[in-house]
Each structure stands twice: as structure tokens, then as C-alpha cells.
Amino acid sequence: MNLEYFSMSGPAYPLPLIAVILSCSIALIGLICAVLLPSRRKIRDWQATHCLVTGGSSGIGKEVVRNLIRRGAKEITIVARNKAKLSAAQKEFTTYARSRPNQSSAPTVIHVLSLDLSLDFGVIEESINKHVAETSAITNLFLCAGSALARVATDTPPTSYHSMMSSNFYTCTTLIKILLPSLAASGTSSNPSSILITSSAAGQIGIYGYTAYSASKFALKGYSDALRLELAGKACNLTIAFPPNTDTPGFEEENKGKPEVTKYIEDGAGLWTAESVGDGMVDAVAKGYGFKYFGVDGWMLHNVTAGMGEVDNVGDFVVQVFFGGLLRFIGICYGWMFRGIAKKAAK
Ligand SMILES: CCCCCCCCCCCCCCC[C@@H](O)[C@@H](N)CO
Numbered sequence: 001m002n003l004e005y006f007s008m009s010g011p012a013y014p015l016p017l018i019a020v021i022l023s024c025s026i027a028l029i030g031l032i033c034a035v036l037l038p039s040r041r042k043i044r045d046w047q048a049t050h051c052l053v054t055g056g057s058s059g060i061g062k063e064v065v066r067n068l069i070r071r072g073a074k075e076i077t078i079v080a081r082n083k084a085k086l087s088a089a090q091k092e093f094t095t096y097a098r099s100r101p102n103q104s105s106a107p108t109v110i111h112v113l114s115l116d117l118s119l120d121f122g123v124i125e126e127s128i129n130k131h132v133a134e135t136s137a138i139t140n141l142f143l144c145a146g147s148a149l150a151r152v153a154t155d156t157p158p159t160s161y162h163s164m165m166s167s168n169f170y171t172c173t174t175l176i177k178i179l180l181p182s183l184a185a186s187g188t189s190s191n192p193s194s195i196l197i198t199s200s201a202a203g204q205i206g207i208y209g210y211t212a213y214s215a216s217k218f219a220l221k222g223y224s225d226a227l228r229l230e231l232a233g234k235a236c237n238l239t240i241a242f243p244p245n246t247d248t249p250g251f252e253e254e255n256k257g258k259p260e261v262t263k264y265i266e267d268g269a270g271l272w273t274a275e276s277v278g279d280g281m282v283d284a285v286a287k288g289y290g291f292k293y294f295g296v297d298g299w300m301l302h303n304v305t306a307g308m309g310e311v312d313n314v315g316d317f318v319v320q321v322f323f324g325g326l327l328r329f330i331g332i333c334y335g336w337m338f339r340g341i342a343k344k345a346a347k
Pocket residue numbers: 148200201202205207243244245246251254265266268269297300301304327328330331332334
């Protein structure tokens with residue numbers, strides 16, 4: 001080999017050297033990713049699924065159900081408390097399923113289950129088991145139920161911490177405890193079962209006015225990081241989603257009494273439609289992604305808060321390993337800005 005070719009003396013010579021170094025680095029990163037990143041299993045046959053969706057009668061959950069119908073899910077069970085809302089949703093979804101274009105399979109069968117997920121574990125377990133016995137085993141779990149309270153700590157009643165944990169966190173842990181054994185057993189490598197947990201962008205960053213809400217959504221992140229390890233080697237995918245503000249009836253409700261500082265900070269990430277969030281979440285589940293974030297802010301937040309969590313694609317691996325410092329710097333600047341806003345409001 002003519003070493004002069006690589007000498008740094010001429011202006012054109014470094015180029016081949018840079019190209020070699022770049023190709024070797026890309027090959028090395030590719031190799032590391034291929035060996036270390038968990039392999040993603042796609043859901044290929046929705047016609048073999050029975051999806052259980054919590055909060056499926058309105059907001060993001062409703063859009064999740066509509067998306068599953070369009071994908072041709074065989075059965076969907078919607079769990080919610082309000083019987084009237086449930087039966088209206090069942091009617092609406094059944095009509096939607098029958099009118100789905102390009103039907104190559106039977107329309108989705110819609111079941112409803114009226115259940116208060118804050119009840120005792122035993123009561124919920126009995127009701128779910130009875131429903132499964134009357135229908136079929138649940139293969140895909142979509143945990144979309146939840147609520148938000150936006151109050152500063154001094155205005156947050158102690159009971160609200162319990163109610164936030166109850167509606168956002170325990171609803172998930174209870175259903176996963178009941179259904180995990182059958183979910184793990186029903187998945188195969190060509191058609192894995194799946195669990196979707198809905199956290200929030202406020203489950204990645206503590207936001208002014210969300211002491212109780214952020215805490216309950218952060219809890220889901222810790223829980224899912226631990227659960228992901230338990231699922232290693234099982235044909236059951238776990239996806240956790242971190243939506244920003246979403247235009248739903250629940251959002252309208254939470255805005256009543258929300259501190260102005262909270263509104264100002266969260267408005268920065270925009271207001272997403274329930275349809276785009278619901279579709280995005282089901283798409284991530286279908287593709288077997290471990291994490292679902294929304295927009296550029298979501299992308300930055302996900303990568304800057306990755307910590308010791310798993311990486312599920314090459315892009316995130318490269319960003320977290322090589323640009324982590326830069327993102328952290330941007331994060332610190334955002335932090336200064338949020339602090340400045342809160343200080344100004346305090347005055
Ligand atoms: C490294 C860069 C970091 C970028 C930070 C961007 C911050 C964006 C803050 C987004 C807040 C969204 C909060 C969502 C709250 C909803 O879950 C809640 N309102 C429920 O409806």
C-alpha cells in the first residue's frame with residue numbers, strides 16, 4: 001500500500017482517510033447495535049388478536065380502538081367505568097367495524113366491560129377472568145386510562161396523590177399482574193403479544209404544577225424499565241408512550257384551575273390531536289418499539305432522559321452515545337428557562 005496516499009501533506013489526501021475512519025466507525029456501531037440492541041418483533045397478524053383497551057370510550061383510548069379496528073383486530077374489549085358511555089362506544093365502534101373499507105376478514109367484535117379499576121385487586125381479577133372465560137384470552141393490552149390534576153404542591157390535597165397514583169399507575173400494575181401470565185403465553189415470535197403503557201412527557205420531566213401527576217407518570221417509567229427485563233426472552237413486547245398535551249375531553253377538564261405557568265411551559269410542546277397520538281401509539285406497538293415519543297421536543301426529552309434504560313433503535317443509540325452531552329446542555333438551558341418563568345410568576 002502506498003502510504004504517501006494517506007499523508008496529510010496535500011489538501012485532497014485526508015478525504016480517503018476520513019472516509020475509511022467513518023466507514024469503520026459506522027460498521028462498528030452497526031455491529032454493536034446488531035449484537036446489543038434487543039430484536040424488535042412486529043405484530044403481523046392482527047386477526048389473531050383480542051385487544052383489551054382501558055379508557056377506550058374517549059380521548060386517546062378511543063382513537064387507539066379505531067386504529068385497531070382498521071388493522072383488523074379480531075376482538076376488542078373496552079374497559080371503562082361509565083356504562084352509558086360504554087354502550088354508546090360499543091354501538092359506534094361496531095358500526096365503524098362493519099363499515100371498514102377493504103374488509104378481507106370478519107369485522108372486529110367489540111366487547112365492553114364496565115369496571116372500576118380502583119376497586120380491590122380481587123374484584124378486578126374476578127371480573128377480568130370471568131370476561132376472558134366468556135370471550136377469549138387477551139393477547140394485547142392497551143393501557144390508556146388515566147387522569148390529570150394540575151395544581152402546585154400547596155394546593156394539592158393529600159388524597160389527590162392517592163387518586164393520581166390510583167388512576168395512572170395502579171390501574172396499569174393491576175391489569176398487568178392479572179394478565180401477564182396469559183399474555184406471555186399467548187405470544188409467538190412471529191406474532192408477539194404486547195403491552196402498551198401510557199405515561200406522559202410529564203413522566204420524563206418534572207413540570208411546574210404537576211407534582212402529583214408527574215410523580216404518577218414517572219412511576220410508570222421506573223415500573224416499565226424493570227418490567228422490560230422480566231419480559232426478556234418472552235414473546236411479549238412492552239411499549240411505553242410519552243404523549244404531550246393532547247386535545248381530549250379530559251384535557252379540557254384538567255385545564256380548569258391549571259396554573260398559568262404550567263400552561264405556558266407545556267404549551268411549548270404543542271397540542272396534539274387524539275388521533276395522531278392514538279395512531280402513533282398503535283403504530284409503535286405494531287412495530288415492536290419499546291418507546292414512543294412525539295415531535296422534536298419528545299425526541300430530545302426521550303434521549304436526554306434515557307438514563308440506564310434500554311435503547312431500541314440505532315438512531316437513538318448514536319444520539320445518546322455521541323450527542324448526549326450536547327442534549328444535556330440544551331436540557332440545562334430549558335431548565336433555566338422554566339425556572340425563570342416560575343420565578344417571574346412568583347413575583
Ligand atoms: C433536551 C431538551 C429538552 C426539551 C424539553 C421540552 C419540554 C417540553 C415540555 C412538554 C410538556 C408536556 C406535558 C404533557 C402533560 C400532559 O400529559 C398532561 N397535560 C395530560 O393531559
